Amino acid sequence: MNDLKALSHIEDKFIKLVEGADSAEQLERLRVEAFGKKGEFTALFQRLGSMNAKERPTFGKSLNQTKQKIQTLLEAKIAKVANEAEAKALSTQKADITLNLSNFKGGKLHPITAVTEEITSIFLKMGFAIATGPQIEDDFHNFSGLNIPDDHPARQMHDTFYLKDSDLLLRTHTSSVQLRYLKKHGAPCCIIAPGRVYRADSDQTHTPMFHQIEGLCLGTNYTMAHLKGCLERFIAEFFGDGFETRLRPSYFPFTEPSAELDVKQPNKGWMEVLGCGMVHPNVLKTCGINPSNIGGFAFGLGVERLAMLKYNIQDLRQFFGCNNQWLKHYGINVEQVL
C-alpha cells in the first residue's frame, strides 16, 4: 500500500514540475529525474522485481499507467516549448513582400494569333479540319471559279492587288481555298481555312492586309438550318452566352442564298459579324461536284473584326505595327488556354 502511496506522490510531483517548466533544459532535466538511469520511475521499476506475486500485478499496472501519463505530459510540454521557441525565433525574421523580382519580361502572343487560335479551336471541336492555300492566287481560284466572272460588279469591291507583268494576284479572300481544297479532295468535307488576305484599300477602317477564316461544309443533306445551327454554336462559344444572333439576307456571288450574321450584345445594337450562305451550284460544278447530290454551306469571317468586338479594340491599324504599349495591353500570355 505504501508503494502505491509513494507512486501517487511521485505522480503529483512530476505533474507540477512539468507544468512549471518553461525551457527545453528544465524539461530535459525532469526527463532524466523521472526516467533516467537513476530516475525515480526507474527505481520503482527496479523494486517491482522484489515484490511478491500478489502485489506485483496491481502495483505494476499502476506504475505503468503513471509512467505513461507523465511521459505523455512531458513530451507534449517539450513540443510546446519547442514550438514557442521557434515561433519566437521566426518572428524576428521578416521579408519585405512588396519587393519584386526585377523585370520579368515574358513575351505575349499577338491578339490576331490569339483570336485565330480561339476560333480555330472552336471549329476543330465542331468537326472542322484546317485547310490552307497560297496567298498569291490566280484569277480562277480567287474569282472566276467562285462564280465571279470578269465583268461582275463584285470585282470592283475587291480592290485587287495584281502582280507586275503577271496575271497573278494577292488573294482578296480565303474563299480561294474552297476551290483549292475541293479540286484536290472533293466532297464531302468540313474545313476551315485561316490566313492573310489583301485588298488595295487603306483608311481608318480598312487595311491593305487583314486576316480571314473561311469555312466550308459539304455533304448530302445540309440545309441553311445547319448553317444557322453551326454559326449559332460558334457565336455562343466565342462570345459567351447572352448574345442573340440573326441572319440577314445578303449577296455573295459564290453562295446562294447568301446572308450576313449579326450578333447583339445585351443592351447594345446589332453588329455585323460574318458573311455566309449555301455554296452556289456553279462553284460545285466547277469542282466537278454534282449539285443535285451534294450541297452545303460556306462562311467567311474577319479575324480583326471579331477581335475588336470581343476584346474592345478600337483602332484597326494598331494591329499591324509595333506599338509596345498596345501589344502589351492586348497581347495574350502564352500560358493562356483559349
Add this chain to the structure above:
Amino acid sequence: MRFSLALLKQYLATQKSPKEICQILDNGGIEVEELSIPTPPNSKGFEIAKIVTAKPIEGTKLKLCKAQSKSGIHSIVCGAANATEGMFAILATLGTRVGDITIAKRKIQGIVSEGMLCSLEELGLAEKHNAPKNNTQKDNPQKHNAQKNNAQKDDGIVSLPPNVKLEDEPFKALLESLTMFEVAITPNRGDCASVYGIAREIAAAGGGKLSMKKLRKIAKTAPPSPMKINIDSPNCSFFGAVLIKGVTNLTSPPSLQQSLAQMGMSSINAAVDITNYFSGAFCRPLHCYDANKIKDIKITEKSSSFEALDGNQYKLTQDTAVESDGKIAALAGVIAMFNKAAVARASRKLNLHTESSYRFERGVDHNEALDMLHEAALQIAHHCGGEVHSPVYEGKTKLPPRRIKLGPKLVERVGGVKLTSSQISQMLQKSGSLIHSHNTLDKTQGILNVEVPSYRHDIREPTVLVSEVLRLRGLDAIKSQPFNHPSQNLDAFTRLEYIAKRAFANRSLQEIVTWSFVPTLFANKAGDKAEGKTEGKTGGDNVEIANPINKEQMAFLRSNLVLNLLEQEADEMFELGPVWLDPSLEQRHIASIRLSTNQNTSQNTLYEAKQDVLHCLEVLGAAPTQLAQTSRALYHPGLSGEFRQNKKAVAYFGMVHPKFQRAANVSKPAFCAEILLDELSLNASLKKEPFQQLKFQPVERDFAFVVSEQVSAGELVDVLLTANQLITAVNVFDVYRGKPLSQNEKSLALKVTIQPQHKTLTSEEIEQITTELVTAATKVKAKLRNE
C-alpha cells in the same frame, strides 16, 4: 446610294417611320448604312408662309416681302437672295425663339419687319460639314460625286415644296427632305438602284403602297424624226432617241434641283438634270446630246481614243461606243440598253465609274426603256421648250419573259424550311412575279412556273428563286439544326506555327504582325535569292505589285522577315509569317529582333539571338547538324551564323549588316534570328527512352586552355569530347583575352563532365583522362593555360 424620305414618299404611300423603313430594308437584304434624321427646333411660333410679293429695297440687297401664313399676312424685310414670289418658306412669327434670339418687331433701313423667314442655319438644321465618313462604300459612285446631301442650298432661306399647305405642321415637309437614307445595294440588286426601286422593294415587303404617275407618251402626231439608229454591237439590245428642236436650256426649277440634291447629285442644267433624275429615281440612265453635233447614230465596237463630256481622254480597246459621223459621242453605258457585262468591263478597265455605269453594270430594266424615253422627252420640252419629234429606236422594245420552275422541295432542300406551294406562290406574286399555269406533272409535285419581273436580272436560276422566297419569308423562319461532328485535331502544318510562336514568346519576345510587303528602299537588296533557294530563277528577290497603293511601303512582297522587323525598329519582338522568293514559292519564316543596348554587350545579344534559334529548333524537334558562318548578305559577315540540316541552311542568327541598319535609320545594333519553318526536317525523336538512374556520381573538372584566335570554342570542345568516351559534356564558361596572353590568343575556361559507367573512378583514372584531354587539345594547338 442616298435618297431622302421626301423623295421616297413621292413613290411610296407609307405610314412607317424612317426607322421602320430601315428595318424593312435590312431584313430584305438592302443594308442601310446610315440614316440621318435631323432634330428640328420647337415648332412653337413657326408657320408655313407663302411669299406673295418680294420687292427689292433700293440701295440695299434687302427685299420687302409680304408673306401669307395661317395667322395672316406678315411684312418682312429679308436679305436672302432666293426669296422670290410664290415660294413657300418657314416664318418665325413675333415672339418666337430662334436659336438664341427672340423675334421682335424692328426697323431695318427704316422699314418695319414683323418676323423672320428662316434659313436652315438659323433653324439649327444646316448640315455640319464633317470630314468624310470613315466607311467608304466602294460600290457607290454617288459618294464621290456629291458629298453634300442637303436638300436646301447653304445660303438663303428654306424653300419648301410647292405642294405644302399653310396649315401643315411647319417642319414636316422640311424634315422629310432632310431625312437621308444611305443604302448599300449588293451587285445583284440593280433593280433597287433607284428611289422607285427602293419604294417597290418596301411595298413588296408590306411597308406601304407603291405609287407612280402614269408615264405619258409622245403624241402620234409628232413630226417624224430625221435621225437613224444603227446597232452594230452584240452588247446593245436597244437604243432609242428623241429629237427635240429649239430647246432653251436653262437652270432647273428649284424643285428639281432639290430632288437631285436629295439623291446626292448636283444640278447642271434643266435637260441634263431631268436625265439625271431619271437615272436616280427610276434607274433609267438617259443622255442628252447636242443635236447640232449628232446626226445618225451607230452603236459599234471601238478601239480608239475618245474625249468624253468630262473633258478627259479615254483609250478604248474593243469597247462599245455610241458613234455619230464616225466620231465617238459616248462610251456606251458609262458616259450615256447595254449589256451589263460589257459596261462593267469597260468601266473597270478605264477606271471610270459613273451614275450610269453603276446602274448598267447591275442591270437596268430593258422593257421600260422606250416608255421612259417618251416621258423624259416630254419633261425636257416642258421645261426648256422645243418641238418633240417622234422617237426613233432600234432593237426589241420588250424582251421575252424569263420563266423558272420552283417547287417546295428545293426550298426545303436548300433552306431547310417547309413551305407549301401556295405560300411560295403568294410570296413571289407579292414581289412582282407572275405564276403561270403548270402542266399536270408539275401540278402534282407542287412545282410553280414562275415568270420573274423584267427588272430582276439576278433571278435566272431556281436557287436564286429559293433565296427570294427565303428573303420574303424572313430568314428567322429557318429553325437551326444542331451541328455536331466528331472533333478534329490540329494538323501538323498549323501545329508547327503554334509551337514556334510559343518558343519565341518564351524567349521574352513579343509577337507582332507586319505587312507582307517590304519597304521599297529594301527591295531587291537582301540577296535572298542568291542564297540558292531558287536556283535558275532570274530577277530580283522581291515579287513586285503592279498596282501598289503606297509606292514606298507596299510595292514589293517581302522575301524575309528581318527587314520588316528592322524597319519597324522593333525590339525584343518576333513575327511568324509568309515570305516569297517567287510567286510560286510561299514559305513561312519566324524571326526575332533584339536591339543591343550598347556596343560592349552586343556579343551577348548575338548569343541571345542564337539561343532563340536553338530553343525553337529544340521544341520543334528539329536537330541542327551543322553550324557555320553565314555568307548571307543580310548579316554582318563576322557576327553571324547559320544552322544547317542536310547541308541546307534552315536558320540564321546574327547582327544585321550595318548598311541595312543605316538605311532603316536604326542606331542601335540589331540582332536577328530567323528560322525557315518550311525548310525544317523535324528529325529529332520526341519519344522518350525508359529512365535509368545513373549509379555513379559524375566528376567535373575545370580547365583553361590557351588557343589561337583562329580556333573557335566549338572546335576545341569537339576535340575534347572525343578524348575519352566517359566525357559526356564540355561547357565553355569564360573567354579571356589580354595579358599575359599574346595578341592572337585567347583563354577558354571550360568545365568537363566525366560520367563513370561501371565503377567509381580512382584518382589515377581521372588523372589519365586529364592527360588524354590535354593530348586531344593539341589537335587544335591548344595548351593548358598554366603550363
